[in-house]
Amino acid sequence: xxxxxxxxxxxxxxxxxxxxxxxxxxxxxxxxxxxxxxxxxxxxxxxxxxxxxxxxxxxxxxxxxxxxxxxxxxxxxxxxxxxxxxxxxxxxxxxxxxxxxxxxxxxxxxxxxxxxxxxxxxxxxxxxxxxxxxxxxxxxxxxxxxxxxxxxxxxxxxxxxxxxxxxxxxxxxxxxxxxxxxxxxxxxxxxxxxxxxxxxxxxxxxxxxxxxxxxxxxxxxxxxxxxxxxxxxxxxxxxxxxxxxxxxxxxxxxxxxxxxxxxxxxxxxxxxxxxxxxxxxxxxxxxxxxxxxxxxxxxxxxxxxxxxxxxxxxxxxxxxxxxxxxxxxxxxxxxxxxxxxxxxxxxxxxxxxxxxxxxxxxxxxxxxxxxxxxxxxxxxxxxxxxxxxxxxxxxxxxxxxxxxxxxxxxxxxxxxxxxxxxxxx
Amino acid sequence: xxxxxxxxxxxxxxxxxxxxxxxxxxxxxxxxxxxxxxxxxxxxxxxxxxxxxxxxxxxxxxxxxxxxxxxxxxxxxxxxxxxxxxxxxxxxxxxxxxxxxxxxxxxxxxxxxxxxxxxxxxxxxxxxxxxxxxxxxxxxxxxxxxxxxxxxxxxxxxxxxxxxxxxxxxxxxxxxxxxxxxxxxxxxxxxxxxxxxxxxxxxxxxxxxxxxxxxxxxxxxxxxxxxxxxxxxxxxxxxxxxxxxxxxxxxxxxxxxxxxxxxxxxxxxxxxxxxxxxxxxxxxxxxxxxxxxxxxxxxxxxxxxxxxxxxxxxxxxxxxxxxxxxxxxxxxxxxxxxxxxxxxxxxxxxxxxxxxxxxxxxxxxxxxxxxxxxxxxxxxxxxxxxxxxxxxxxxxxxxxxxxxxxxxxxxxxxxxxxxxxxxxx
Numbered sequence: 055x056x057x058x059x060x061x062x063x064x065x066x067x068x069x070x071x072x073x074x075x076x077x078x079x080x081x082x083x084x085x086x087x088x089x090x091x092x093x094x095x096x097x098x099x100x101x102x103x104x105x106x107x108x109x110x111x112x113x114x115x116x117x118x119x120x121x122x123x124x125x126x127x128x129x130x131x132x133x134x135x136x137x138x139x140x141x142x143x144x145x146x147x148x149x150x151x152x153x154x155x156x157x158x159x160x161x162x163x164x165x166x167x168x169x170x171x172x173x174x175x176x177x178x179x180x181x182x183x184x185x186x187x188x189x190x191x192x193x194x195x196x197x198x199x200x201x202x203x204x205x206x207x208x209x210x211x212x213x214x215x216x217x218x219x220x221x222x223x224x225x226x227x228x229x230x231x232x233x234x235x236x237x238x239x240x241x242x243x244x245x246x247x248x249x250x251x252x253x254x255x256x257x258x259x260x261x262x263x264x265x266x267x268x269x270x271x272x273x274x275x276x277x278x279x280x281x282x283x284x285x286x287x288x289x290x291x292x293x294x295x296x297x298x299x300x301x302x303x304x305x306x307x308x309x310x311x312x313x314x315x316x317x318x319x320x321x322x323x324x325x326x327x328x329x330x331x332x333x334x335x336x337x338x339x340x341x342x343x344x345x346x347x348x349x350x351x352x353x354x355x356x357x358x359x360x361x362x363x364x365x366x367x368x369x370x371x372x373x374x375x376x377x378x379x380x381x382x383x384x385x386x387x388x389x390x391x392x393x394x395x396x397x398x399x400x401x402x403x404x405x406x407x408x409x410x411x412x413x414x415x416x417x418x419x420x421x422x423x424x425x426x427x428x429x430x431x432x433x434x435x436x437x438x439x440x441x442x443x444x445x446x447x448x449x450x451x452x453x454x455x456x457x458x459x460x461x462x463x464x465x466x467x468x469x470x471x472x473x474x475x476x477x478x479x
Numbered sequence: 480x481x482x483x484x485x486x487x488x489x490x491x492x493x494x495x496x497x498x499x500x501x502x503x504x505x506x507x508x509x510x511x512x513x514x515x516x517x518x519x520x521x522x523x524x525x526x527x528x529x530x531x532x533x534x535x536x537x538x539x540x541x542x543x544x545x546x547x548x549x550x551x552x553x554x555x556x557x558x559x560x561x562x563x564x565x566x567x568x569x570x571x572x573x574x575x576x577x578x579x580x581x582x583x584x585x586x587x588x589x590x591x592x593x594x595x596x597x598x599x600x601x602x603x604x605x606x607x608x609x610x611x612x613x614x615x616x617x618x619x620x621x622x623x624x625x626x627x628x629x630x631x632x633x634x635x636x637x638x639x640x641x642x643x644x645x646x647x648x649x650x651x652x653x654x655x656x657x658x659x660x661x662x663x664x665x666x667x668x669x670x671x672x673x674x675x676x677x678x679x680x681x682x683x684x685x686x687x688x689x690x691x692x693x694x695x696x697x698x699x700x701x702x703x704x705x706x707x708x709x710x711x712x713x714x715x716x717x718x719x720x721x722x723x724x725x726x727x728x729x730x731x732x733x734x735x736x737x738x739x740x741x742x743x744x745x746x747x748x749x750x751x752x753x754x755x756x757x758x759x760x761x762x763x764x765x766x767x768x769x770x771x772x773x774x775x776x777x778x779x780x781x782x783x784x785x786x787x788x789x790x791x792x793x794x795x796x797x798x799x800x801x802x803x804x805x806x807x808x809x810x811x812x813x814x815x816x817x818x819x820x821x822x823x824x825x826x827x828x829x830x831x832x833x834x835x836x837x838x839x840x841x842x843x844x845x846x847x848x849x850x851x852x853x854x855x856x857x858x859x860x861x862x863x864x865x866x867x868x869x870x871x872x873x874x875x876x877x878x879x880x881x882x883x884x885x886x887x888x889x890x891x892x893x894x895x896x897x898x899x900x901x902x903x904x
Binding site for chain 2: 069074079118134139176177187350
C-alpha cells in the first residue's frame with residue numbers, strides 16, 4: 055500500500071498540535087467534570103454541605119428575567135421571521151437594542167450599522183478580536199482579566215503584551231498600570247482589551263482611568279475593545295464610566311460588548327451584543343457568517359426583555375448580590391491572611407491565599423473533591439496568580455457562605471509550613 | 480498631539496482588510512436585504528405573485544418537529560443543568576444522540592469522547608476545519624459545494640485545491656473527478672471536505688464513490704470531513720452511504736457532521752452535531768470554548784426530538800419535498816435550454832441558465848426586485864458557476880412552483896442575443 059506522510063509528520067500539523075495544546079480548557083469554568091483527579095494529594099475527610107459550583111452563576115438561585123421565555127415562545131410561534139434573521143440579528147430587535155444601549159452608555163447607536171447580536175458575549179469577543187487582530191500584531195491585555203482574552207489573542211496569532219493591574223494596592227481605582235499601557239502603545243501596540251467591571255476581581259475602573267485609557271488610545275491611534283458584561287450590577291452606588299460615552303476617543307476605534315447572561319441570568323439563551331463602528335461590525339458579521347451564522351433565532355427574542363425588566367427587579371437583584379458579597383468578604387477577612395478586594399461590580403471575587411503546599415490547580419481539584427466546591431484557578435487569568443482563585447457568588451446565599459467556610463477549612467489543610475515559606479517563597 | 484501610525488498603515492492590518500474583503504457575504508443566503516441594488520439594469524415591469532425566498536427553507540411551510548418547543552420549555556424549567564452544559568453539550572443528550580447516530584450511520588460512537596453538539600452545522604464545520612487546517616495546508620474542496628467550505632479554508636489560511644464534480648454528465652454517480660482527488664492527495668493534500676447530498680446540486684454520492692473517497696484517503700493518510708446535513712431526506716428510495724459506516728478508512732481521520740436544521744426545520748435553535756475521533760473532538764471543544772462556549776443550552780434540549788419524530792412524520796416530509804421537486808423540475812425542463820439535474824437528496828436544486836446579458840449576481844438581484852424571488856448565485860459555490868443559481872425548495876408547494884414560473888419570465892428578459900453568444904461565449 056502506498057502511504058503518504060501521516061498528518062502528524064507535517065510541520066504545519068505540529069504547529070496545530072502546539073496551538074491546541076496552549077488552548078487548555080481543563081480548568082475552565084464548567085469543565086471541571088472532565089478533569090483527571092487521580093494524582094491529587096487528598097488530605098482529610100470529605101466535608102458535608104450543599105455542593106456549590108462557583109465557576110459560574112447559578113440560574114436556579116437567580117432566575118432569568120420574568121417573561122423572557124414567553125417572548126422566546128412567541129418568536130417560535132412567529133416562525134421563519136424569528137428563525138432566520140440577518141447574521142447580525144433581527145432588525146426590529148437591533149432597533150430596540152440600539153435605543154436602549156445608546157441611553158445606557160451615553161452615546162448614539164445606528165441600529166443598522168453599529169450593532170451586532172452574537173452567540174453570547176464570548177461570541178462577541180471572538181468576532182471583535184478576529185476582526186482586529188492580524189497575525190503577529192501585538193495586543194495589550196490586562197492581567198488579571200478574563201481568560202479567553204489571552205486565548206483569543208493566541209488563537210489569532212497575535213502577541214500578548216500584558217498590562218498589570220495591582221488591584222490589591224488601592225481601592226479608589228483599578229490599579230491598572232497606565233505607564234505600562236502607554237509604553238505598549240508607544241512600542242506599536244494598536245489594540246487594547248479590558249473588562250469593566252474587571253473579571254475576575256470585580257474592580258470598577260474610575261472615571262479618570264477610563265478617560266486616560268481613551269486619551270492614550272486616541273493619541274496612539276489604537277483600538278479599544280471593552281467588555282462591559284457586568285456593567286448593570288454595580289455596588290455601593292459607585293459611579294460607572296462607559297468609554298464610548300466619554301467622547302475622548304474616535305468611535306471608529308471602540309467596540310463595546312455587553313450581554314444579558316450574567317446579572318439577568320439569560321445565559322441559557324447564549325446572547326451577546328457588540329456595538330462598534332460600521333467597518334468593524336461588518337467584519338464581525340462576515341466572521342459570524344462562517345462561524346455559526348447567527349445567534350439562535352428563537353433565543354434572540356429574549357433580548358426584548360433586557361433593559362425592560364419589571365420595576366425594581368434589577369435593583370433588588372443588585373442588592374441581593376451585594377449582601378452575598380458582604381457576607382463572603384467578612385468570612386474571608388476573618389481568616390487574617392487571605393487577601394480580598396471587595397467586589398465593586400459583577401459577581402466575581404478573587405481572593406489571594408497564603409502559601410499552600412500544592413499548586414492552585416491541584417488545590418481547586420482538592421477543594422472540589424473534599425468540599426464539593428468548584429472554583430476557577432487564578433492562573434486562568436494570568437500566569438502570576440498562582441495563589442488566587444475566582445468565585446462567581448451569584449448563588450444561593452446561605453449555601454455560598456457555607457461553601458466559603460468549607461473552602462477555608464480546605465485551605466487550612468494545605469497551608470505550607472512557615473519555615474518552608476521563609477526559605478522558598 | 481503625538482500620533483502613532485494609524486491601524487490602516489500597518490502591513491498586518493492591510494492583510495486583514497484583504498482577508499475580510501475575500502469573506503464576502505453580500506450574496507449569502509438570507510443577507511439579500513443588505514445588498515446595494517441601485518446599479519442593476521431592470522427590464523420590464525414587476526411580476527405579481529407571492530414572494531418566495533429560496534435562499535433557505537421556509538420553516539412556516541415545513542414546521543419544526545412536533546413537540547420540539549415543549550422539550551426546550553422543559554429544559555428552561557429545569558434551569559441551570561440545561562443552561563450551563565459542558566462545552567461539548569450536555570452528557571445525557573450526547574448519550575442519546577450517540578446511540579441514534581450510531582444506528583443511523585452504521586458505526587458505534589462513544590458519547591463522552593467522539594461527539595460534540597455545536598451551534599448549527601455551520602458551527603460544526605467551523606470547529607472541524609479549525610481543528611484540521613494549519614496555515615499553508617492545502618485542502619481539497621469539491622466544486623460546486625457549500626460556499627462556506629471555501630471561505631473557511633481561506634479563513635484558516637489554507638490553500639484551496641478544487642476537485643471538480645461534473646454533476647450534469649451522469650445520473651448514476653455524483654461525477655466527482657476521482658483522478659483529480661487522487662492527484663491532490665498525491666501532491667500532499669491531507670484534508671478533503673465534501674457534502675453528501677451535495678449542496679448545491681442535491682446529488683447523492685454512489686456507494687462506489689464513497690468507497691473510493693475513503694480508500695484514497697486511507698491510502699494517503701488524509702482526513703475527510705463529510706457534511707451529511709441532508710442525509711435523512713433522500714428521494715426515490717435511492718441508497719445512501721455513510722463514509723464512517725463503510726469501514727474503509729481509519730475512524731481517526733473521519734469527521735461526520737449532521738444536524739436537524741433542514742429536513743426537521745429546527746434551524747431557529749441553531750443546532751449541529753459532529754462525530755469524530757477523540758483527539759479532534761477535543762480540539763473542536765477547545766475551539767468552541769473561545770468561539771461561543773456552547774450551543775445555546777436551552778436550544779440543545781430540542782435535539783431530544785431528533786430521530787424520535789412521530790411515526791410516519793419523516794416519510795411524509797420526504798414525500799412532500801419529492802413532489803415539489805418533481806413539479807419544479809418539470810417547469811424548468813419545459814423551457815428547453817435550462818439544464819437541471821433532479822435533486823436526489825435534500826432540498827436544493829442548481830439549474831444552469833442559457834447565456835444572459837447580465838452577470839449571475841445581478842440576475843439574482845433583478846429577480847428579487849422584479850419577481851420577489853430570492854435565489855443564491857452559483858458563483859457562491861465555485862467560480863465556474865456563472866450561469867447557475869441555487870434554490871432551496873422547502874417552501875409552500877404552489878408558491879414555489881409559481882415563483883419558478885416568474886423566474887423563467889425574468890430569464891427570458893435577460894437572454895443574451897444569439898449572435899452575441901456565438902461571438903463572445
